[in-house]
Amino acid sequence: MAVRKIVKMGDELLRKKCKKVTVFDEKLGELLDDMKETMYEFDGMGLAAPQVGVLKRVVVMEVNNMFFELINPEIIASEGEDLEQEACLSCGKIREYVKRPKKVTVKAQDRFGYEFVLTGEKWLARCICHELDHLDGVLFVDRAEKRDKK
Ligand code: NI
Secondary structure (H helix, E strand, C coil): CCCCCCCCCCCHHHHCCCECCCCCCHHHHHHHHHHHHHHHHCCCCEEEHHHHCCCECEEEEEECCEEEEEEEEEEEEEECCEEEEECCCCCCCCCEEEEECCEEEEEEECCCCCEEEEEEECHHHHHHHHHHHHCCCCCHHHHECCCCCC
């Protein structure tokens, strides 16, 4: 395992649409292991592959002491609304309030290609939405709540 370099905001790599994973091989396993180590190293809640410069639909997350790997994730249901401050390992010290669903259900594959369904509420739902956005070139700052200007 190795800690990879994190791509920072301003880099075009973070603005690309990532490709679906079609090969579930050792290289994918290595990417996932490195992403996990990188996320822990920088104390993140989640990390998407484009944040380490790989334009594939791969995400790792750790929420409430549970670790998740999502390959080719797709949100299949969402409900409610929740407003909290978010941050991102690619965006330095920026924190912004972002509106997200309170509950989401995501369909994804594991590192061996097996499909599963995961439902998350509150921070897990938020983390899923934030990381999935990365796969389509969207950053949380794009969704930040507009503050009133006086
Ligand atoms: Ni992020």
